[in-house]
Amino acid sequence: MGFVLGLAAMLWGVGHVLKAPYRARFVMLGLLYLAVVAVQIVLPVTHPLRQVSGGSLGEWLFVGILAAVVLAYRGGLGLLQARAGRTEAVRATAPPAPKRTFSDEELERYARHITLREIGGPGQRALKEARVLVVGAGGLGAPALLYLAAAGVGRIGVIDADTVSLSNLQRQVIHSDDRQGMPKVFSAQKSMAAINPHVDVRPYHRMLTEEIAQELFADYDLILDGTDSFATRAMINRAAVAAGKPVVAGAIAAWEGQVTIYDPARGAPCMACVFPNAPAPGLAATCAETGVVGALPGVIGAMMAMEAIKRITGAGEGLAGRMLIHDALLAEGREIRLSRNPGCPVCGGV
Numbered sequence: 001m002g003f004v005l006g007l008a009a010m011l012w013g014v015g016h017v018l019k020a021p022y023r024a025r026f027v028m029l030g031l032l033y034l035a036v037v038a039v040q041i042v043l044p045v046t047h048p049l050r051q052v053s054g055g056s057l058g059e060w061l062f063v064g065i066l067a068a069v070v071l072a073y074r075g076g077l078g079l080l081q082a083r084a085g086r087t088e089a090v091r092a093t094a095p096p097a098p099k100r101t102f103s104d105e106e107l108e109r110y111a112r113h114i115t116l117r118e119i120g121g122p123g124q125r126a127l128k129e130a131r132v133l134v135v136g137a138g139g140l141g142a143p144a145l146l147y148l149a150a151a152g153v154g155r156i157g158v159i160d161a162d163t164v165s166l167s168n169l170q171r172q173v174i175h176s177d178d179r180q181g182m183p184k185v186f187s188a189q190k191s192m193a194a195i196n197p198h199v200d201v202r203p204y205h206r207m208l209t210e211e212i213a214q215e216l217f218a219d220y221d222l223i224l225d226g227t228d229s230f231a232t233r234a235m236i237n238r239a240a241v242a243a244g245k246p247v248v249a250g251a252i253a254a255w256e257g258q259v260t261i262y263d264p265a266r267g268a269p270c271m272a273c274v275f276p277n278a279p280a281p282g283l284a285a286t287c288a289e290t291g292v293v294g295a296l297p298g299v300i301g302a303m304m305a306m307e308a309i310k311r312i313t314g315a316g317e318g319l320a321g322r323m324l325i326h327d328a329l330l331a332e333g334r335e336i337r338l339s340r341n342p343g344c345p346v347c348g349g350v
Helices: 002-017 022-042 048-053 057-093 104-109 111-115 120-129 141-151 166-170 184-195 210-217 230-243 296-313
Strands: 131-135 155-159 200-204 222-225 247-253 256-262 322-327 332-337
Touching: 104 111, 111 120, 120 296, 131 141, 141 155, 141 184, 141 296, 155 184, 184 200, 210 230, 222 230, 222 296, 230 247, 247 296, 256 296, 296 322
Parallel strands: 131 155, 131 222, 155 200, 222 247
Antiparallel strands: 247 256, 256 322, 322 332
C-alpha cells in the first residue's frame, strides 16, 4: 500500500509543478485508485502487481469509501459557501426591502382613493412621497391646502407673509375667527394638522422674493400659485422655469376664475408665453378692489388641488397647455388652448 500512496503523492506533486487544476489531479488519483482496485479484483494474490499494491480488496474499498466521504463533505461545504456568497452579493446589490408604506389607520383614511382605479395604492404612495409648495394661504391657497392635506400629500410647504384678518373669513376657509392676527401660514398649519396628522406641513412666514424663490422651489416637486399680484406671479414663473418645476396657477376676480398648468420643461407654455406683458393699470385689480364671491376661490382652489393630485398620481389629463375658465355667475365654463412661444424671454431656451 505504501508504494501506491507514494505513487499518488508523486502524481500530485507533478500536477502541482505543472500547475494542473485540482480537478485534473483528483482525476489522476481516481484513475490510479481504479487501477489498484482492478488489480485486486482480477489478479491472484500471488501476482507481483498485487503484492506491490499491498493491502486487500476490502482495505482498498474502505479507503475509497473514506475518500468519497471526505470529497463529498468538501463539495457540500463549497456549495454552501458559494450559495452564501451569492446571497450576500444579492443583498448587497438589491435595493432595501420597502418599508410598509401605510399604517392601518392610513389605509382606512385613504380607502376611497385606493379604491379608485386611476389612483390605487401606487398613486396614494406617490401622494405620500410628493412635495408640494403652495404660494399664498389666502382665498385660493385655503381650499387647495385643505384638500392636499386631506389627500395625503407627504410634504406641503406654504409661504405667506400676511396675517389673518376679519375680511379674510368670508372666503379663506382654512382660517377661523379666533385666529385673527395669527400669521396665515401657522393658522393653515393648525387646520391641516387637524385634518391629517400624517402630513408634514412646513410654514414659511415671509414674503416670497426673487432671492429665495428658486432655492425654495428646488425642495419641492410641484408649485401651486395662489397669489393675486401679476408681479408676484411673474416672479414665481421665472423661478419655476429656472428650477424646472411645474406650476399649477389659479386666478379669481369677482365671479370668474381660471386654472392652468405652466410647465415648459415638459412642453407646455410658461406664464410669460401666455401673458408676456403686465396688464394696463386698472385692468388687473385685486379682490380687495373688485370684490369676490366667497365660494369662487373654493371652486378654483379645489380645481388647483385636483390638478396637483392628478399630476402626482398620473391620473387623467391635466391642464398643461390648456386653461379652464369658470364663470360662476352664468354657471358655465370654457377651455382655451395654450401654446409655447418659441421666442419667450423666460422659457425660450428651455
